[in-house]
Amino acid sequence: METKNHDNVCEESVFGTIFNDTSKTVFNYIYYKFGNEEKAHDAVQEAFVKLWENCAKVSPAKAKSFVYTVANNLYLNVIKAEKVRLKYADKTLKTTNESPEYLMEEAEFKQKLDRALNRLPENQRTTFLLNRIDGKKYAEIAELEGVSVKAIEKRMHLALKSLREKIDGI
Amino acid sequence: MQDNYLAKWLNNELTEAELAEFKKSEAYATYHRIREVSERLEAPHFDREQALMAVKNKRTLQETKVVQLNPFKKFLKVAAAISVLITASYFYLNTLGEKVTTQYAEHKEVVLPDNSEVILNADSQISYNSKNWESQRNVELDGEAFFKVAKGKRFTVTTDAGTVSVLGTQFNVEHRKDFFEVTCFEGLVSVLFKGQEKRLPAGTSLVAIKGALVDTHSPNTEVPSWVNSESSFKSIPLRYVLDEFERQHNIKVVTENVDLDQLYTGTFSNMDAELALQSISVPSRIKFKFEGNKVLFYAENTP
Numbered sequence A: 001m002e003t004k005n006h007d008n009v010c011e012e013s014v015f016g017t018i019f020n021d022t023s024k025t026v027f028n029y030i031y032y033k034f035g036n037e038e039k040a041h042d043a044v045q046e047a048f049v050k051l052w053e054n055c056a057k058v059s060p061a062k063a064k065s066f067v068y069t070v071a072n073n074l075y076l077n078v079i080k081a082e083k084v085r086l087k088y089a090d091k092t093l094k095t096t097n098e099s100p101e102y103l104m105e106e107a108e109f110k111q112k113l114d115r116a117l118n119r120l121p122e123n124q125r126t127t128f129l130l131n132r133i134d135g136k137k138y139a140e141i142a143e144l145e146g147v148s149v150k151a152i153e154k155r156m157h158l159a160l161k162s163l164r165e166k167i168d169g170i
Numbered sequence B: 001m002q003d004n005y006l007a008k009w010l011n012n013e014l015t016e017a018e019l020a021e022f023k024k025s026e027a028y029a030t031y032h033r034i035r036e037v038s039e040r041l042e043a044p045h046f047d048r049e050q051a052l053m054a055v056k057n058k059r060t061l062q063e064t065k066v067v068q069l070n071p072f073k074k075f076l077k078v079a080a081a082i083s084v085l086i087t088a089s090y091f092y093l094n095t096l097g098e099k100v101t102t103q104y105a106e107h108k109e110v111v112l113p114d115n116s117e118v119i120l121n122a123d124s125q126i127s128y129n130s131k132n133w134e135s136q137r138n139v140e141l142d143g144e145a146f147f148k149v150a151k152g153k154r155f156t157v158t159t160d161a162g163t164v165s166v167l168g169t170q171f172n173v174e175h176r177k178d179f180f181e182v183t184c185f186e187g188l189v190s191v192l193f194k195g196q197e198k199r200l201p202a203g204t205s206l207v208a209i210k211g212a213l214v215d216t217h218s219p220n221t222e223v224p225s226w227v228n229s230e231s232s233f234k235s236i237p238l239r240y241v242l243d244e245f246e247r248q249h250n251i252k253v254v255t256e257n258v259d260l261d262q263l264y265t266g267t268f269s270n271m272d273a274e275l276a277l278q279s280i281s282v283p284s285r286i287k288f289k290f291e292g293n294k295v296l297f298y299a300e301n302t303p
Helices: A012-034 A037-053 A060-074 A100-119 A122-132 A138-145 A149-168 B005-010 B016-024 B028-038 B048-068 B070-096 B238-249 B273-284
Strands: B098-101 B108-111 B117-120 B125-128 B137-148 B155-158 B162-166 B170-176 B179-186 B188-193 B196-201 B204-209 B212-214 B230-237 B252-256 B263-269 B286-291 B294-299
Touching: A012 A037, A012 A060, A012 A122, A012 B048, A037 A060, A037 B048, A060 A138, A100 A122, A100 A149, A100 B028, A122 A138, A122 A149, A138 A149, A149 B005, A149 B028, B005 B016, B005 B028, B016 B028, B117 B125, B162 B170, B162 B179, B179 B188, B179 B196, B188 B204, B196 B204, B230 B238, B238 B252, B238 B263, B238 B273, B263 B273, B273 B286
Parallel strands: B137 B155, B252 B294
Antiparallel strands: B098 B125, B108 B117, B117 B137, B125 B137, B137 B170, B155 B162, B162 B188, B170 B179, B179 B204, B188 B196, B204 B212, B230 B263, B286 B294
8 A cells, every 4th residue: 555655546547446446335335325326326427537636636545535525525415315226136046945935035025124224314224235235344334434433333233223123013 | 232232243243142142132033134135235237347438538528628718828828918018118118218309490408307407409309217317317418418417426428429427517518420529617527438538627628520539629608608599619610510500590501612621710699590601601701692491601712
């Protein structure tokens, strides 16, 4: 990372690397927040064009949090959250042994989880999905959201708690 | 159980004991299920390559926007050029200073910023800069003028033939074609002529004709005679006398068979042309024919 400091974000290759590392996270983050793919695409564009404009001022080490901050500020209180639609990866090989009852029950559970996820507060849903889908560590989610790791753990805890409550119908 | 234990559990950070206790709770089954199923969740498809292209396109789009700002830059260039011109011409005009000119048969009195007086003879011109007069008392002269200089710093009269400088005095400077004369009436005048400095005490003159110094007599008046409407000469070639007559009376002079190099000593009136003509012709032994605005001088012995 220290050697990277000598590079310049204005350099096409450095910019490309940062884009590959960060763009999908930005896209998913905005999508989890608002459930709007178009807005998520716009956020990626906006954030990286801003990064390019300020490439001389932003060091490669700071580029990631710069992009997160731009994306985060973009839709501040501007748009309404829509329904977040997520798919499930097929467990093609495992399914062979499972009974139709089990599959039915599984589909039902997924539906419940979907509903529960959409009823979560936006910051809890975002944290939960960034961790579950993107495999982001709490520390990185904290950086993205601009809050402490402790706060992310709290959100995660509350997210799990209310998901379970909604699924079990408590 | 510690704070946020669900988050810790998801991160595999619970201790053995805590985990065992959590597994015993009735909610555990659902939590476990959530953990398992959410592992298989997928976000919408995101094409990095396409997104990067989109960013690059927008980047170039914005870069051309910057190019569109150029008209303002052009305007700035023009504005800068104009302001440079204005400033330059302001300073240039400042250095030009004041200019006073007299025509034929015209005298003028000029009072300089320090109350020094200049009396300008006919067909003469002075220019000076009143802006920095305090630091530099300098007058450029072409023609003839009488100076009464107020006491103060060095006062300089510059002509093409030579430079006259004084501190405070009265003197006359005449610079005509091939003719240069400085007469000091009071104080001490220093004349820089052809690289040589000559000091003229009160009552002396310096005359140079065609760039060569000529012996001359001292003036016996307090001011140059022309200030009193007379023109006086002492051993001056006739051609310069006739030139002076032309200037004072605004009468065109034509000569025929007249030796213009003969020396003339005398005075003519600047008021009465007829009288002046006689003052010139009688001692020079030439005749003249005076018609309107023109006078013809001719030798006595020509028919």
